[in-house]
Amino acid sequence: MSTSTSRDSILGKVALNKPESTPLPDLSFFINGTAAVTEQFITILGNIGGKAHHREGTIDEVISTIKNDFPELKRIYSSDPDVRRALDLQFVTPASGHAFEDVDVAIIKAHFGVAENGAVWITDDLMGNRALPFICQHLVVIVDEKNLVPTMHEAYKKIGSSKYNYGAFIAGPSKTADIEQSLVLGAHGPKSMTVFIMA
Amino acid sequence: MKEIHAEHAELAGEFNKDEDRVDWHDETLWWIRAKRDKAVNQLPEWERLRDAASQIKDHVLGNLDTYLEQFEANALQNGVKVHWAANAEEHNKIVYQIMLDQGVLRMVKSKSMLTEECHLNEYLKEHGIEVIDSDLGERIVQLAEEAPSHIVLPCIHKKKEEIGELFHIHLGTEKGNSDPQFLTNTARIHLREIFLTRKVALTGVNFAVAETGEIVVCTNEGNADMGAHLANVHIASMGIEKIIPKKEHLGVFLRLLTRSATGQPITTYSSHFKTPQNGREMHIIIVDNGRTRQLGRPDFRNSLKCIRCGACMNTCPVYRRSGGHSYHNAIAGPIGSILAPNLDMKDYADLPFASTLCGSCSNVCPVKIDIHQQLYKWRQVIVKEGYATKTKKVSMQVMSNTLSSPTAYHLAGKMGRFVIKYAPFAVNNRLNPWYKQRDLPSAPEQSFGEWYKENRKKQ
Numbered sequence: 001m002s003t004s005t006s007r008d009s010i011l012g013k014v015a016l017n018k019p020e021s022t023p024l025p026d027l028s029f030f031i032n033g034t035a036a037v038t039e040q041f042i043t044i045l046g047n048i049g050g051k052a053h054h055r056e057g058t059i060d061e062v063i064s065t066i067k068n069d070f071p072e073l074k075r076i077y078s079s080d081p082d083v084r085r086a087l088d089l090q091f092v093t094p095a096s097g098h099a100f101e102d103v104d105v106a107i108i109k110a111h112f113g114v115a116e117n118g119a120v121w122i123t124d125d126l127m128g129n130r131a132l133p134f135i136c137q138h139l140v141v142i143v144d145e146k147n148l149v150p151t152m153h154e155a156y157k158k159i160g161s162s163k164y165n166y167g168a169f170i171a172g173p174s175k176t177a178d179i180e181q182s183l184v185l186g187a188h189g190p191k192s193m194t195v196f197i198m199a
Numbered sequence: 200m201k202e203i204h205a206e207h208a209e210l211a212g213e214f215n216k217d218e219d220r221v222d223w224h225d226e227t228l229w230w231i232r233a234k235r236d237k238a239v240n241q242l243p244e245w246e247r248l249r250d251a252a253s254q255i256k257d258h259v260l261g262n263l264d265t266y267l268e269q270f271e272a273n274a275l276q277n278g279v280k281v282h283w284a285a286n287a288e289e290h291n292k293i294v295y296q297i298m299l300d301q302g303v304l305r306m307v308k309s310k311s312m313l314t315e316e317c318h319l320n321e322y323l324k325e326h327g328i329e330v331i332d333s334d335l336g337e338r339i340v341q342l343a344e345e346a347p348s349h350i351v352l353p354c355i356h357k358k359k360e361e362i363g364e365l366f367h368i369h370l371g372t373e374k375g376n377s378d379p380q381f382l383t384n385t386a387r388i389h390l391r392e393i394f395l396t397r398k399v400a401l402t403g404v405n406f407a408v409a410e411t412g413e414i415v416v417c418t419n420e421g422n423a424d425m426g427a428h429l430a431n432v433h434i435a436s437m438g439i440e441k442i443i444p445k446k447e448h449l450g451v452f453l454r455l456l457t458r459s460a461t462g463q464p465i466t467t468y469s470s471h472f473k474t475p476q477n478g479r480e481m482h483i484i485i486v487d488n489g490r491t492r493q494l495g496r497p498d499f500r501n502s503l504k505c506i507r508c509g510a511c512m513n514t515c516p517v518y519r520r521s522g523g524h525s526y527h528n529a530i531a532g533p534i535g536s537i538l539a540p541n542l543d544m545k546d547y548a549d550l551p552f553a554s555t556l557c558g559s560c561s562n563v564c565p566v567k568i569d570i571h572q573q574l575y576k577w578r579q580v581i582v583k584e585g586y587a588t589k590t591k592k593v594s595m596q597v598m599s600n601t602l603s604s605p606t607a608y609h610l611a612g613k614m615g616r617f618v619i620k621y622a623p624f625a626v627n628n629r630l631n632p633w634y635k636q637r638d639l640p641s642a643p644e645q646s647f648g649e650w651y652k653e654n655r656k657k658q
């Protein structure tokens with residue numbers, strides 16, 4: 001059977017077999033903007049194996065903290081113009097993610113963070129390359145404190161109809177507990193995640 | 200094509216020969232269930248979230264054709280190639296054709312229960328294509344030449360010493376080292392090389408958003424992203440039921456999914472794939488494989504609401520003490536037992552009987568599927584169609600006799616509790632084959648334990 005025949009036959013069977021339509025629920029109940037978002041974000045991120053720095057300051061100060069936190073690591077990369085200036089990074093972002101295989105620390109700005117689960121929302125324009133936040137050994141994310149939201153409901157409200165080709169919520173370092181449920185950080189992606197919450 | 204296999208009770212009997220392993224399996228899954236409870240209790244709005252999720256999914260089922268078309272149109276708009284597969288075979292052929300078009304013989308794959316259901320790995324292997332599963336648990340069972348035994352925790356039945364031995368044989372680690380940290384790091388190095396060299400990556404799909412044509416894939420390891428972003432071609436396989444209407448509905452589902460699964464507030468990565476990367480390809484294969492048939496069964500169509508969190512397995516006293524492989528189906532546990540008879544009623548006639556009908560599955564299900572009631576209904580269908588074995592028929596007879604007595608029904612109150620009280624499968628007697636080698640599984644709820652004590656005395 002060709003795929004277009006299958007398409008029509010699947011859609012036909014669905015139309016024939018589907019139940020009566022029922023209404024969608026109203027989700028406005030779930031919006032409540034009152035939580036102490038910064039504290040909650042920091043606690044939850046800690047619970048899931050990440051680390052938060054809550055501070056005022058400039059990108060240069062952030063970079064010096066990172067260099068302090070990761071003294072032995074060589075290649076720091078970012079596609080963010082401010083961070084690149086501070087790091088004095090010259091070369092242009094290559095097309096393929098393979099080029100980041102040896103990146104020790106990637107620094108990426110996030111659109112916003114979510115207090116209830118410690119996740120940050122990052123889209124491909126902020127990543128530079130989609131592979132970067134996954135292939136690096138350590139991930140550093142910078143987010144403005146005013147851009148922390150309480151729950152995923154506010155998160156999708158904030159995303160709204162903004163344009164992106166690829167986006168991800170990232171919450172903590174890559175992890176697995178597949179071997180006898182022992183938690184190990186650094187499955188395939190970053191072994192650590194540090195979030196700078198800029199006051 | 201189908202292998203001849205034993206029934207659930209017999210396979211569970213095999214699993215139960217190793218008492219220590221069974222106890223460990225049971226306790227580990229119960230511990231995960233407890234973590235779920237802890238996470239859930241932190242959200243006062245939990246029940247309303249479940250209601251909302253259930254209503255969204257009901258709405259989707261009632262408008263599925265419209266949403267599928269909307270999804271397709273938007274995905275095409277995004278530059279994605281969309282394929283439709285009526286069954287497993289067509290799905291596998293489409294994947295194979297994409298491999299041929301690329302001229303490559305090796306694929307890296309992240310978790311997709313649909314490809315397990317379609318037996319994609321075996322199919323591709325027969326056609327000379329190598330598939331490497333990149334989820335750590337799936338890689339482990341692949342090395343062991345086994346199927347995953349749990350949809351979220353694929354190698355939950357394996358002890359670390361066995362994994363150490365597998366790694367020693369296949370990945371050359373030192374013999375006797377079974378430290379999880381060490382083994383995970385070994386897999387990290389091994390799979391990194393795979394990610395960097397494979398040109399085609401296949402992933403599953405957790406949610407497909409009709410409004411935007413994007414798909415969302417959730418992992419903790421980051422393996423779906425590593426594969427998809429480094430390959431030239433990303434193939435995503437999804438069942439027709441993965442559709443949700445709008446992006447805002449993800450807010451509901453992402454809050455429920457991982458809390459129900461493992462007690463985490465969210466997976467590490469919730470990746471939204473909308474367009475292919477510059478100069479690369481993205482394919483989405485939309486698969487039926489019996490789902491439209493299930494949609495046409497009013498008693499069972501709710502099973503299509505499942506978001507594959509695994510909570511019903513973790514809580515199930517039968518699953519915990521019989522192991523995922525005893526269900527001889529890609530999806531084990533309570534939900535697997537209501538999905539499987541739709542695929543092949545004869546072959547999976549035993550599965551709806553592999554339950555105490557205690558209702559714990561329905562209580563934890565984040566999309567409020569009436570799982571235990573569907574199990575009960577499948578039993579009736581299976582007996583009526585003549586697929587039940589003799590033992591089960593006797594059991595069914597006892598149950599239906601009791602059910603036809605209105606007095607007994609009213610005394611018993613809730614349907615779920617009623618069934619358990621009178622259903623002979625739930626007790627340790629000779630009509631109940633899966634209790635052969637052991638006492639009743641450790642009871643999850645006080646009431647269940649009390650019930651057992653009482654009934655045990657009566658026996």
Ligand code: SF4
Nearest residue numbers: 505506508509511564
């Ligand atoms: S049936 Fe419900 S509890 Fe079971 S896996 Fe599906 S969504 Fe989770």
